[in-house]
Amino acid sequence: MGERANPPDGGNIEPVGLKAALEERYLAYALSTIMHRALPDARDGLKPVHRRILYGMRLLRLDPGTAFRKCAKIVGDVMGSFHPHGNQAIYDALVRLAQDFAQRYPLVDGQGNFGNIDGDNAAAERYTEARMTDVARLMLDGIDEDAVDFRPNYDGTTEEPAVMPAAFPNLLANGSTGIAVGMATSIPPHNAAELIEAALHLIDHPDATTDTLLTFVKGPDFPTGGVIIDPPSVIADAYATGRGGFRLRARWHKEETGRGSYVVVVTEIPYSIPKSRLVEKIADLLNEKKLPLLADVRDESAEDVRLVLEPRTRTVDAELMMASLFKLTELETRFPLNMNVLVGGQVPKIVSLGEALREWLDHRREVLVRRSRFRLGQIEHRLEVLGGYLVAYLNLDEVIRIIREEDEPKPVLMATFELTDVQAEAILNMRLRSLRKLEEFEIRKEHDGLTEEKAGIEALLASDVKQWKTIAWQLKEVHRQFGPDTEIGRRRTGFGESAAHDADAVSEALVEREPITVVVSQKGWIRALKGHVADLSGLGFKSDDALKIAFFAETTSKLLVFATNGRFYTLDASRLPGGRGHGEPLRLSIDLEQEGDVVDVFPYQGGRRLLVVAKEGRGFVVPEDEVLGTTRKGKQVLGVDAQEACAVVPAAGDTVAVIGENRKLLLFPLSQVPEMVRGRGVRLQRYKDGALSDIKVFTLADGLTWTDTSARTWTVTDLAEWQGDRATAGRLPPKGFPRNNRFG
Known part of the structure; x- marks a missing residue:
């Protein structure tokens, strides 16, 4: 064991509070990240690493039209003189400046493998060569004529420009993304010709509004094309505030393949999405049977993008198939707008289009x-x-x-x-x-x-x-x-509207339609068996549990759950757990309080009317379409106080039969029950004490039918003595009515 190290005697030891020291050091780090790494300058749209790469290339005289130089030489010079942060970081930035699918107007002209739209990496820096493009030359124009300030480099041996002269509107034309500490930036690329037209208008009309400038700048112009489907009002709001986002879709068209069949060909994919990952995702969804309208996906791309999507049958609606793909895959993405830039090279600020x-x-x-x-x-x-x-x-x-x-x-x-x-x-x-x-x-x-x-x-x-x-x-x-009639200046991203499809049609297009049997246990566990299973005698349940409800449905069905709190919850049958185990508690899918319980579960059919009833004998008729909920919290329909909801039955017929726990049966016309969307309802049967036991809606001419405990069916047509008005007491039921006071 060595001696313990003690501080030297007589040394000045200055106590520093940990909190203060951490705050001071972290703030210094945060400011360094914001100023010198992550946020672009509003004037030239460059981050320090890009500015240093361009200046390093200028010193090497790599102008457009000159001979290419090895990227290793460029990276080495930039690292040695200006950017002491590791050659890989510099080379990655250099590569991105040369990629025509990443930069709308590339600043570097690359020779060799600089990566591709599939997401493959560039070759090593010793194999690739580069020089500047005309855009980069414009960015540097006048740098030797005292156009900008210079500052000492990191070791004081030379100087570097604090900002570029920037004769090209690079900030908006090429865009920028970056994550600093506590703030981020995300600016999409734009069309340079449109930006210049807006700038010329701004020279003549310094007080021009964002709306006026948007007559010139229609929206982003991504190097990979695509279609923006946001309405003009959303785009205008984003540019006015400097915050927002753009929904970008792939561009596609139908190609007839003869005999009435067709394929869909995608020719432009959303910006910054690697094509190989996109194809992989579509293939995975196909294997998982999440895309029932799609039969196959093929990547036939060469120089241009060409993804071929084959529909399951020739009758499949192409628009609907694409809607399902847009919903589940990156064929539709959202590119955020957060125009957070360094104003004057010093102050981070979110700017509008006009301010930029x-x-x-x-x-x-x-x-x-x-x-x-x-x-x-x-x-x-x-x-x-x-x-x-x-x-x-x-x-x-x-x-x-x-x-x-x-x-x-x-x-x-x-x-x-x-x-x-x-x-x-x-x-x-x-x-x-x-x-x-x-x-x-x-x-x-x-x-x-x-x-x-x-x-x-x-x-x-x-x-x-x-x-x-x-x-x-x-x-x-x-x-x-860079005008619209030049190859590089032509607008690539278009504008369109998302085709309005019925939400049900789209959700059906996402699920393979198959028959299932839904099983709910008394403890509230739910599962879906494959196929329509009539005999459920072999079903297993947990030791203290048993079958409560079972019915046939399909994977595309919506299920309605009615609970004792008077709320309706909506479930997608496609998301139910399989029938191999005991299923899952319903409470995992819906927000049902601990004391609440499930009254009934049934498939949504649409267009029906339902009679909802509380224990104390109150109730009303509600249209089935009004009870669909979109959230886990469900939809409050029947107002309940001390009593709880106890039944929901289809209101199909002309007469209501209600029986109380006091074994009194009452029949009255359905027309006496009001139709409401939500509320407490009206009294259906009067009790001194006790509550409602069961309820049924039927057609009087057909007679009242019930099933006794021995599974025999009884029908009584002579019902005059039980008929009355709503809210009366009723009489004892006919002979043969079950002792459990249920219609069966």
Whole structure:
């Protein structure tokens, strides 16, 4: 065992609260992530890693049209000079900038395997090569002319740009996604030509509303195409607030294959969905019999996407089949919009469409002013030099004599001809071969040209109107390059409406239609046996449980559960547990309180009328379509207080037969019971004490039928002595009526 390490004596030990230290350090980490990693700058739409890649490529002179260079060289230079975060992170970002299915306007022109829409990775950086695209050149245009601020790199050995000049609306054109600490960003790609048209309108009308700008920018324009199915109001709201989302669907069409049969061909899939994963998911759903309308899926893609979907039969409705696929697969996705960007490179803020364009335009103006001032400085320097050259030309022999004979010719030249330091330096640095070019005419011509240019720049810097006019001209040049009539500028994503299908038809299209037998036990356990099983004598139950209800249905059926709390719950038969075990408690599927119990379970048929009754003898008729619930909480129909709901029967007939626990039978016309959607109902039979035992609706002309405990059926047609009005007491039932007071 070594000695225990003790702190050195006399050292300054400063106690720091753990909470304060953690807060301070975590805040520093959060700010670093927000500022230097995850959120794009509103001005150039780039994150630091992308900006550094482009600048590194600029230093390597990888302009469009030049020779490609190995990506390993680019990544190494960027990592060594600007981005000390591991080569894989840099290479992944570089690859994404080159993928035409990930970037609407790629910034990198790649040669080699840069991955594909199936989700396969790019080859290693030593095998791939890259150079910049025209878009990247526009992003860097003017960077050597003091257009933007530079800051020291991570080790202070060189400098890197804080933002790009960005002559291209990259933030919205290519979009951006990122997750920082406590905030995220998600901006879809857009059409550059539309963005520029909106920006030109914004120059002329600075107070333009989002709705006005949306006449130019219709919505996102994804590199992989697809169809946006949101209504214009939803799109407008998203762009006005900077938050929202877009529902994006695959583009498809029918292809006739002869003899009345067809296939559906998907030619464009939603953005950022790997095609192989999509096909895999559809195949899995086919195997699980979740897509009964679909027979087969094939991927016949080559350069273009081509997914072939074969319907089960030629009579299948293509729209309905696609609706079921859109519901279950990533053929329909939602792309979130969260325009959270760094405004001024400093402040994270959620911006609207207009604010995003405004940030870019203001940046373009700043770039224009800085480039103009830089050019002005160059012109002034050149004019000064030309003035010196003119003096040298007019006094050439004297200048040569001074240079030959004087030990320090510079101060003598300056004193003799009243030259500035710059002029004297320029004359001394002139090569002998340049003397033949030294002609007064040429010097004066260049001087006049530069003087004119200088006047133009000074006028530009003095006038806001001229500045915006110049910016508009620059934008129109970019628009010409990426206009709707160019291959890259043509809009790819369309707009449409989701076809309105009956919800039942779609849900049926998701389930294979098969017969089942639903079994509910007395303790409330439910299961579905395959097929229509008539003999249930062999069914097993838990030791203290037994059969309560059993009926035939189909996997596409909806089941209605009526509980003692007066609520109706709706279940999908396709989601019931199988019949191999004891099933599952109904309470797993519905929110039924502990003291509540199931009164009845039956298949929903639609269009019927139901009579619902409480123990105390109150009840009313409710249309079956009104009791369908969409949530686990169900739908409150019968209001119950101290008593609980005890029966629900189809209201098919003209007469109600009700028998109480006091063994009194009463018959009265069904027309005396009101039809309601919800409520407490009206009294059906009066009791001194006791409650309702059973109820039935029947047709009086057919007689009253019941089944006794020995399973014999009795029918009585002479019922005059039991007939009366609703809410009376009734009389003892006919001979042969079961002792359990049930109609059976």
